[in-house]
Amino acid sequence: MAAWSAVLTTRRLLSLLLLSLVLGACSQPATGGDPATPSRTANSPTETADSATRTANTTTQAANTPVVVLDPGHNGGNASHPAAINRQVPAGRGRSKACNTTGTATAAGYPEHAFNLDVARRAGRRLTERGIEVGYTRTADDGVGPCVHERARIGNEREADAVVSIHADGSTDRGAHGFHIAYSAPPLNEAQGEPALRLVRALRDGMRGAGFPVAGYLGENGLSGRDDLAGMNLSTRPAALVECGNMRNPQEAAAMSSAEGRQRYAEAIAEGILAYLGA
Ligand code: ZN
Numbered sequence: 001m002a003a004w005s006a007v008l009t010t011r012r013l014l015s016l017l018l019l020s021l022v023l024g025a026c027s028q029p030a031t032g033g034d035p036a037t038p039s040r041t042a043n044s045p046t047e048t049a050d051s052a053t054r055t056a057n058t059t060t061q062a063a064n065t066p067v068v069v070l071d072p073g074h075n076g077g078n079a080s081h082p083a084a085i086n087r088q089v090p091a092g093r094g095r096s097k098a099c100n101t102t103g104t105a106t107a108a109g110y111p112e113h114a115f116n117l118d119v120a121r122r123a124g125r126r127l128t129e130r131g132i133e134v135g136y137t138r139t140a141d142d143g144v145g146p147c148v149h150e151r152a153r154i155g156n157e158r159e160a161d162a163v164v165s166i167h168a169d170g171s172t173d174r175g176a177h178g179f180h181i182a183y184s185a186p187p188l189n190e191a192q193g194e195p196a197l198r199l200v201r202a203l204r205d206g207m208r209g210a211g212f213p214v215a216g217y218l219g220e221n222g223l224s225g226r227d228d229l230a231g232m233n234l235s236t237r238p239a240a241l242v243e244c245g246n247m248r249n250p251q252e253a254a255a256m257s258s259a260e261g262r263q264r265y266a267e268a269i270a271e272g273i274l275a276y277l278g279a
Contacts, residue, residue: 025196025266042241050075059225065133065160066133067135067137067158067160067161068132068133068163068164068273069136069137069163069237070134070135070136070164071136072117072119072136072138072166073103073116073139073241074100074101074116074118075100076113076114076141078103078113078145078190081144085145086099089147089150089230090149090230091148091228091233092184092233092234093233097228099148100144100146101211103170104248104259105247112170114141115247117138118166119141119269123166123267123269123270124136125274127270130208130274131279132273135155135158137150137155148230149231152234152236155239156234159237160237161275162240162277163238163239163240164203164240165241165242168243168247169242171218171246176215176217176248176250177213178214178215178222178246179215179243179244180215181242182226182229182243182278183239183240183241184232184239185226191237191239192232192238198276199239199240199276200240201223202276203242203269203272204223205272206269206271207222207244208222209268212268213266215246221268242269244265245258271272
């Protein structure tokens, strides 16, 4: 009896162990471009406030749940790691480029990398509430990188329906203001063609609909096709880069420096993505 009981207990323990391994695999973070986890698993939440909602969404996700990867530009540790950041990496079109850059800041010192991450998190929460599966290229603001080519790889490996990079500009012309959406042009693959253009226009319309002005100093009518953005060049998914505004413009700096302002940017970006997805 004792021996059978021990066997049964062992089998039960093994079952529980297997179950926990399966469940554990489902909650593995997919950030950092880990090639071992290319599946469409949800990112581990960095905040706990809405973790219950995220868990519920994860368990009910169907195979056709849209996947969006948000890419907050730069990182808080970049400035103190110049060797890592300046190493050359593939940039597409046969070129190479620095791994990453430090980004800009407002005149008062509020850094772009912090703005980008906060807006991405806020936009991600909004998308998650609407049933979208959201991944991030980074979820902390004290690290280094990832490099631009690694950021592109994360979106590619997640087979994202849309990849949206979030940035703010740093034009030294204080009067320059407004947002623009950058994308890869001329396109290097099918996703960079019409799908990316539809995403770009949806983001532009989302921003404009929320009352943000189109940049008058860059791009045309809020759009800017470029051949020098590695993350856009290397994307095999529909991708766009939102330059939310000019951090050196006093009015936009004030909006970007406030939580309320960042929520407005995030909601506008989320609305654009949702319109693109038809969600
Ligand atoms: Zn930037």
